[in-house]
Amino acid sequence: MPKPTVALFDYGSGNLRSAHRALERAGADVELTSDLDAARRADGLVVPGVGAFAACMAGVAEHGLDAVVRERAEAEAPILGICVGEQILFAEGVEHGIETAGLGVFEGRVDRIEADRVPHMGWNTVDAPAGMRLFAGIDPGERFYFVHSYAAKAAPPGALTATAVHGEPFVAAVERGSVSATQFHPEKSGDAGAALLANWIKGLQ
Template sequence: MNRSSVALFDYGSGNLRSAFRALERAGADVSLTSDLDAARRADGLVVPGVGAYAACMEGVLAHGLDAVIRERAAAGAPVLGICVGEQVLFAEGVEHGVRTRGVGVFEGRVDLLDAPRVPHMGWNTVAADEGMRLFAGIDPAERFYFVHSYAAKTRPPGALAAVCEHGGPFIAAVERGPVAATQFHPEKSGDAGYALLSNWIKGLK
């Protein structure tokens, strides 16, 4: 049986090594690439991201990745965003009073967590909407690994979402049509993360 092809896009900001290994373990034929045509052709495109929203968007725009993400979303071709790779899929992010336009696949804004302690770092549970493909067969008591200070707080219209609590509720994962994303790091989330990535890969073909 052929393995689904996944393009893990290197635009200068991402936890690439562990994401590459985790996607391979979950059953994908993974290529690490900065080539837009490869990103278009792959069965699945993964958009990683660590650090600041504005810096990640600068890399996305410099490589022309924003256009490919929107093309894939419009064509029904799967995309998975991870951590800041999730955040940049939203319409905008606000950090330190600076507003940065995002890719805009999802409506909404990424803001500082409303919590007495940031960053939110460590393991936490999420409450996923019924029918989310990412969480199929995953026990609701499973924990996922987070490290972030900012997050989207409202679900985009027509999307399914998983919500986590840290000071207040925020979007821990979201999926609508071909586009899915997680604020947590599935590649650092042990067996639960493996199950989630496996679910995503199974849906590529």
């Protein structure tokens, strides 16, 4: 059986080599691409992201990825957002008092974490509800690697939502229909992250 195809979209959001390697190890045929047709036809689309919400949205819009993400979401074609790639799936983000419209796949707002120490950097546990495909077979005590100062605080309506706590609870991962996303970096989260990526890739077959 051929491996499922994954388009890892490069819109200038940062170093994607670790994500590329992790997705390949998890069982996908991965193409690092900025081609919109490749993003449309792949079995799965991965939307990465590091840095600022507004900058990532600008890159997405410049490359035309915003339309493709919305098309795939409407068509129930699988998408995985990672880190700021998760955040921009929400309706809006607020940084330094400036609001930026997101892709609007999920309802809600991304805002600064209220904690004594920001950014939230390092390993943390995640509380995932039963039935969440991303976490199938993963021990509840496993830790995942986070690097972020902003997060969505409220679960989108109708979504299965996993949470973590750093000063306050926030959305650590979410899935609804064909769209999944993680605030943490599964490609940097060791065996637990590898298992999560494998779970997502299994859903592409």
